[in-house]
Amino acid sequence: MTDSSIWWRIAWRNLWRNRRRTAITASALAFGFFVSVFMIGVADGIVDSMVEDGTRIVTGQIQVHDPGYRPERSLHSTLGGRDGVDVSAFLDRIGEVGGVTGAAPRVYGGGLLSSGEETVAAGFMGVDPLLEPGVSGILAAVTEGRAPRPGAREVAIGSEMARKLGVGAGAELVLVVPAADGSMGNDLYTVSGVFRTGLPGLDAFQAVVPIDVFQDLLALEPNRIHEIGIDLRSASAARDVATEMEVVLSSLGVEVAVEPWTVFRRELYEYVSMASAANSIIVFIVFAMAIFGVANTMLMATYERRREFAVVRALGGTPGSVARTVVFEGIVLGVVSLIAGALITAPVMMWVHAHPIDLSGFTDEIRAAGSVMRPLIQVAYSVKGPLISSVALLLTSLFAALYPAFRAVRVPPADALAGR
Numbered sequence: 001m002t003d004s005s006i007w008w009r010i011a012w013r014n015l016w017r018n019r020r021r022t023a024i025t026a027s028a029l030a031f032g033f034f035v036s037v038f039m040i041g042v043a044d045g046i047v048d049s050m051v052e053d054g055t056r057i058v059t060g061q062i063q064v065h066d067p068g069y070r071p072e073r074s075l076h077s078t079l080g081g082r083d084g085v086d087v088s089a090f091l092d093r094i095g096e097v098g099g100v101t102g103a104a105p106r107v108y109g110g111g112l113l114s115s116g117e118e119t120v121a122a123g124f125m126g127v128d129p130l131l132e133p134g135v136s137g138i139l140a141a142v143t144e145g146r147a148p149r150p151g152a153r154e155v156a157i158g159s160e161m162a163r164k165l166g167v168g169a170g171a172e173l174v175l176v177v178p179a180a181d182g183s184m185g186n187d188l189y190t191v192s193g194v195f196r197t198g199l200p201g202l203d204a205f206q207a208v209v210p211i212d213v214f215q216d217l218l219a220l221e222p223n224r225i226h227e228i229g230i231d232l233r234s235a236s237a238a239r240d241v242a243t244e245m246e247v248v249l250s251s252l253g254v255e256v257a258v259e260p261w262t263v264f265r266r267e268l269y270e271y272v273s274m275a276s277a278a279n280s281i282i283v284f285i286v287f288a289m290a291i292f293g294v295a296n297t298m299l300m301a302t303y304e305r306r307r308e309f310a311v312v313r314a315l316g317g318t319p320g321s322v323a324r325t326v327v328f329e330g331i332v333l334g335v336v337s338l339i340a341g342a343l344i345t346a347p348v349m350m351w352v353h354a355h356p357i358d359l360s361g362f363t364d365e366i367r368a369a370g371s372v373m374r375p376l377i378q379v380a381y382s383v384k385g386p387l388i389s390s391v392a393l394l395l396t397s398l399f400a401a402l403y404p405a406f407r408a409v410r411v412p413p414a415d416a417l418a419g420r
Contacts, residue, residue, distance in 0.1 A: 011328035015336075025297045026337040029393055032290040033341030034348070036389040039286075040279045041349055041379030045356075047272050048380045051235045054268045055261045057197050058125075058206070060104075060135045060229030061238050062245065063264055064094070067257045069226060070264070075109060075180055075218065077226070080254045084223030091131075093248050094230060099241045102134025102231040107211055109218050111177030111185075113157070115165045122161065122207045124177060126214030135229040138195060138208060145169025145193030148210050154192035158203035162194045169193050175209075179219040187217060238262060283388055287396045294400035298330060323405040330401025334394045341393065342386075352379045 015022050055061045069077040079085045087105050094103045107126035112119055125138075129150050133139050139147040139156065145168070148154035155173060162168060171191045179185040189209065197203055215222060232241055238260035246258040262269040356378035 008328060008332070011325060011332045014325065015329050015332055021297060022333065022336075025294055026333060026340055028293055029290055029334065029337035029397065030341035030344060032286050032396075033338060033389050033393050034345045036283050036286045036392065037341075037345050037385050038348065038352075038379065039282045040385035040389070041352075041382070042377060043275060043279055043282070044380035044382055044385065045378040047275050048235070049376070049378065050275075051261070051268065051272060054265060055235060056137045056231070057141075057199065058136045058138045058202065059261065059265060061232045061235050061261045062230040062242050062258065064090070064228040064230065064245070064249065064256050064258050065226060067255055069257070070259075073108060073226075075178070078220065078224040079226070079228075079256060080223075082224075084221055085225070085252070085254055087223060087225060087228075089252060090228060090249065093252065094228065094245060097241060097245050097248055099233050099237050100230055100245075101233050102131070104128050104131035104135045104229050105211060105225040106132075106227045106229055107214055107218065107220065107224075108226050109177045109214065111175065113155075113161070113165065113207060114174040114176070115167050115171060118165045120161055120164050121205070122157075123205050124175075124214060125206060125208050126211035126218075127208055128211050132229075135231045138197065138206070141195040141197050142193040143196050145191065148192045148208060150210050151212055152192070152210060153187060153189045153213055154210065155189040156193045156195055156208040157191060158206050159194050159196040160200060160204035161207065162191070164204070167191055175207075175217070177217060179217070180224075181219040183219065185217040185219065235261065279385070279388070283392045287392045291396045291400050294330075294333070294396060295403055298326065298333075298401055298404040326405035327398065327401045330397045330404075331394070333401075334397025337397065338390055338393050341389075345386075349379055349381070352377065353381065 064079070066077045066079050066081070068074075076082070079090070091103050091105070094100055105128060109124045109126070111122060111124060113122045127139070129139065129147055142156060143159070144162075145156075148156055155175065157165075157167075157173075165171075165173070167173065169191055173189050173191060174186060175189050176184060176186040195203070195208075211225075212222065215224070230245075232238060239262060242258045242260040246256070249256050249258065356376040358376055
């Protein structure tokens with residue numbers, strides 16, 4: 001048996017000499033581990049929900065457009081310039097990239113919508129009604145009527161815009177937009193439906209029309225589009241997928257810009273980054289409080305064993321051997337606490353992940369950084385949370401044992417044996 005294994009056996013034996021105190025201390029550390037992992041899981045769940053809801057409303061998680069399209073968003077800055085592109089070839093190549101779950105072409109324009117004496121400014125989004133639901137949820141947000149049909153002169157408008165115009169599904173509106181050939185495109189459209197995204201600015205300004213009809217109104221050829229919106233299996237992979245997609249699309253001989261949501265939803269990305277940074281603060285606060293309790297408990301244990309340490313020193317034991325005993329006890333306590341914490345945390349995390357806690361009875365939807373989040377407490381699985389919490393727990397046990405070990409070494413053997 002090696003010298004090291006002897007000290008581990010001694011540490012394990014000493015740890016259970018006072019079972020109640022050890023159980024209480026281990027329970028406190030295990031609970032700290034649970035709180036840390038659970039809070040990080042909740043924070044990650046909120047972040048994932050914010051990104052998912054913020055990108056699925058209308059933008060998508062990756063956008064492909066002409067390099068000069070943003071930020072001016074000129075009507076003439078279509079993919080491939082005035083020559084346009086083979087849209088079907090682009091969609092096929094994009095679909096070959098791993099992680100992509102949907103892609104849809106889009107055309108944008110600005111103009112006016114009129115009903116009787118009421119007129120409002122609107123941002124028009126021409127979409128493929130069959131492909132767009134695979135990228136964004138704007139058509140699924142229709143609460144009155146239905147989504148526009150392909151090839152029909154129909155428009156879906158936001159709920160606030162419908163209120164201002166005093167119209168609903170079935171009403172007729174005059175749509176006026178500046179066209180690419182310098183003329184003014186105008187035509188009569190039927191309101192197919194009214195959508196509500198929960199974002200006041202979007203509901204008051206956005207209108208959605210079938211892409212083929214809108215291209216005709218804008219005097220754009222069918223092969224001229226402003227953007228391809230893309231949805232992914234995992235929003236966190238957007239940067240890597242965008243890099244791979246740029247290489248794949250370069251083979252089509254058209255210069256394009258492939259941007260993940262972290263670029264075109266910069267305010268959302270910064271909010272998410274700030275929220276993610278708070279995880280370290282959570283871990284620090286939880287275990288900073290725990291370290292004092294553990295240190296106090298171990299200090300009491302070493303005080304009660306002063307005579308034992310004095311005998312060890314009197315029989316030739318070195319100060320290092322005494323300190324090693326206390327430090328090893330702290331490490332063993334940390335490992336025991338970690339195992340207990342994992343056994344408590346795993347089933348709770350699994351249950352809350354499968355059954356998010358609905359708080360809609362207490363609060364409405366939460367709006368932040370251009371995203372609408374459902375009031376749910378849900379946790380996200382990650383390696384980061386348990387790993388950080390495990391390291392923090394073991395370091396807490398180690399550091400909590402250092403001062404008691406120092407105090408144990410400083411006790412003079414003669415004074416301890418004399419009861420002083």
